[in-house]
Amino acid sequence: MKSTFLTVEAAGPVATITLTQPDVRNAFSDEVIADITRAFTWVGAQAQVRAVVLAAEGPAFCAGANLNWMRAMADYTREENLVDAGKLAEMLRVIYTCPKPTIARVQGDVYAGGMGLVACCDMAVAASHAGFCLSEVKIGLIPATISPYVIRAMGPRAAHRYFLTGERFDAAEALRTGFVHQVVEAEALDSAVDGLLKHLLSASPAAVQACKKLVLDVAGREVDEALIAETVAGIADIRASAEGKEGVQAFLNKRKPSWLGG
Template identity: 80%
Template sequence: MSQNLSITHTGAVARITLTQPEIRNAFSDEVIAELTAAFTEVGGRPDVRAVVLAAEGPAFCAGANLNWMRRMADYTRDENVADAGKLAEMLRVIYECPKPTIARVQGDVYAGGMGLVAACDMAVAVDTAGFCLSEVKLGLIPATISPYVIRAMGPRAAHRYFLTAERFGAAEALRTGFVHEVVSADQLDAKVDELLKALTSASPHAVRACKKLVLDVAEREINAGLIAATVQG
């Protein structure tokens, strides 16, 4: 059994939980590989109707594990590009998971952790959660997570928070659209369950088709071709 994450099933819902609270659920190349495999597995299971991404402890995800970052300091450029490619593939697998995904954000989210939340279809956060795109403070840029974070919060907010690395609260995350709901800690599971009930009570084929529709349409310019495609269904 992995020490990095767990996968549990309750009815038609799969829960993938980060289980390293002692390091604020920071991820490494090993965690990236396990998350990629986990979302691939649950995405292909016909008995799974929805997926929750959760975490143990006071933080949701602090981004990259410092020990992993120290190892990467000695990597060649090709090795760094390969690692970035694995992170990008993990985010793509989460984003394109055929099942609807919900990020259950019970605590702070930093750096690469922002990509995990943004790659999910929906996000529910506690009102005490803090968010930060901290990369520029380390002399880095959030390049690999940027396609997902910018889609989630919009380019205007991304300009500010990518460039300043300011920490912002759950209310601001809600205002920008980065999360969909903000609730007190004692209401977090109830709100997630409310969304799960809506997802699992709908037609699974229609839900899957709607998710694909959103992914397809969101990335296309509104023109005659797109209008014709949507008319045809």
């Protein structure tokens, strides 16, 4: 797909979506939101793609809202704001529910709405110099649209602090709260992402997708009869699937499974 604001590379099993507006710190606008939504929808539908990396150019990963977009929003009616926020919410939903595993490659600062991009990815690796901030309260706003994903990522206790104070925190604190999974020096960022990709690509493609759906379906739910029945059906379905049978047979026969060329 063509875009002025990002690039999409999907030549093999890994697709990389890169935000390419370093001059505005890869900030959101209506057009950027639409293109990110289209990009994740497209890569999610590509059969050969088994993992997606979300990256960015320049010193910032994403600074939230573009200033020109904010100026336009300042004059919106409530109804116009509902439509506008709905587009951001749809972008976040598309990333979060992308059928492929997603990795945020965080090379720089992440502010406001950009925090939602990181939180919506299944995994996040950050450079040690990256800073993080939920800055909305500083300008009289709240991080409402991104909140379901950010709270899931960092937990309610950390959210109480950083939503309310708008403090900037470093990569070490992002790691401590669980907002990111790994922090490395900038020069080791690609190697760390490649390490995660190696694990993802060595696993059964169908099982990886099923595991992602499992987490989305189970997280936060009460353990009741309905949930137990769903999980029982889930393991029964995957055991009876072609890849499930192939994986077990490969393990028992001490050979590589078909998805690794066995």
